[in-house]
Structures are given as C-alpha cells and as structure tokens.
Amino acid sequence: VSINMIHIAPWAASLGLFAGAGRLLRADGLLVLYGPYMRDGAHNAPSNAAFDAALRERNPSWGVRDIADLEQVGEAAGLNLRETIEMPANNMLLVFRHR
Template identity: 60%
Template sequence: MLDALFSPAVARNAAAIVEILGRVVPPRGLVLEIASGSGEHAVHFARAMPALDWQPSDPDEVARRSIVAHTRASGLSNLRAPLAIDATRQPWPVAKVDAIVAINMIHIAAWDATTGLMAGAGATLPVGGILYLYGPFREDGAHTAPSNAAFDDGLRTRNASWGVRDIEAVADAADTHGLHLAQRVAMPANNLSLIFRKLDRLSSNVGGASR
C-alpha cells in the first residue's frame, strides 16, 4: 500500500491491548486515539469493536498518510479520517469523545506532551469517560525490568526530553485535570496499561482529601 507504514510492535501487542480496551471502553460512542502513528492499532481496534467509532490522530503528516492508507485498505466504516492533533496545543479540534487511547506515546515525547494529553482529556471526556495509556513506566522511582532501564537510556540518548515516565508523576498530572488512576494492568514485555477515569469536580475533591 502506498504511504502505509508498518510497526512490528503492533503485531505483538494489539491483541493484548484489545482485550483490556474491551473491558473498559463504553460499548458505543466515539474513541479518540492520540498519536496513532502508522494507524495499524486503529484498524485493529475498529475491527475488534465495530459498535464504536474510532478517531485516529497524529501531528505528523507522514503518519496521517499512513493512517489513511490503512483505513482505506481495511474497508471499515467505523474508522474516521485522521485529525492533526498535537497533544500540547489546546483546544483540540474535537469537542467531545467517550474515551481516549494513547499507546507508546508519552515516553517518546517531551513531558509537556503528557501534561497536554491530560489537559485535552480533561476537556473532552465526560464524567466517567476513560483515558487509556499503554507503555513502559517506572514505579516508585524505579524501572520494572532491566530491559526497561536499557530502553530508557536509549530514549534519553536520542532525545534528552524523552524517557520512561514515573507512574506517580503521570497520575499527578492527570489528577490536575480531574482524571483518577483507576486501574493498573501488567502487560506483556514489561509494559503496563493505565486506565484513568474522569471524575466530576466533587468526586475529585473528595478523592483528593482521602489520600
């Protein structure tokens, strides 16, 4: 396919991610994917959950062309044309979604991409809406596996602003925008799924007081 990009990681992790998403996203509605990359994940998700509409996005034009190529090849009617969303720039060009997915994003971007993701999610998700993150994370200030430590070193060598993020820092950034870390799920290859839920302001205040 002309313009289509391919990522070996998708073949390895798509089925495991779909299993988790099937449990946490609503049965119907609109799901926004931030930093869709090649677009292969979006095709997997849209095919596995046909009652949901999937909105891919990416700030990179080459990635968006790949998403279009994979979308056309899939023939799926519930997969929308990609949006040019940069997580750091508010407001996003979408007013309301029922869930947001970001896979292998925040460690391959500067920290302001994480804070921007949380701001955008807080603004577009309804109360009870889900933000799903997938990737490697540090816990209690330490890597969960030697391979993740080596991966982190490689990322920071490529770009000093990149790196595997601390769950606690990510959760704090989310909490600022009314998003509560509701669940942590261990995934293959020392990755994690983090599921955040949008709280109403009262619930957020009560939760903060109880910690």
C-alpha cells in the same frame, strides 16, 4: 487510548494529553495509556532501564515516565488512576477515569 506515546515525546506532550482529556472526556470517561512505566522511580525490568537510557540519549526530553508523576498530572486535569494492568514485554496499561 494512547499507545507508546508518553515515553517518546517531551513531557509537555503528556501534559497536553491529560489537559485535553480533562476538557473533552465526559464524567466517567476513560483515558487509557499503554507502554513502559516506572513505579516510584524504579523500572520493572532491566530491559526497560536500558530502553529509558537509550531514549534519553537520543533525546533528553524523552524517557520512561513514572506512574506517580502521571497520577499527579491526571489529578490536576480531573482524572484518577483507577487501574494498572501488567502487560507482556514489561509494559503496563494505565486506566484513568474522569471525575
């Protein structure tokens, strides 16, 4: 489980998280991510767009990530996105399963 990490870390940290999960999870093991995400380059709320801009202003390597990009990284690490669950405050829960 990773809560509110992906957007407040450089992209390399996300790559490392997925690579580590791919190595360490057993077959059918889960990687669960919670936080704000974009879908197809679009924010799900104006507040998330403002939050993304504030993060990138503070550190250009931070920012709200797109689910499609995370799916690609997951696939490369042997993880498939199985479920996307809408959560309160414009956040989402992403559930990846190791193959």
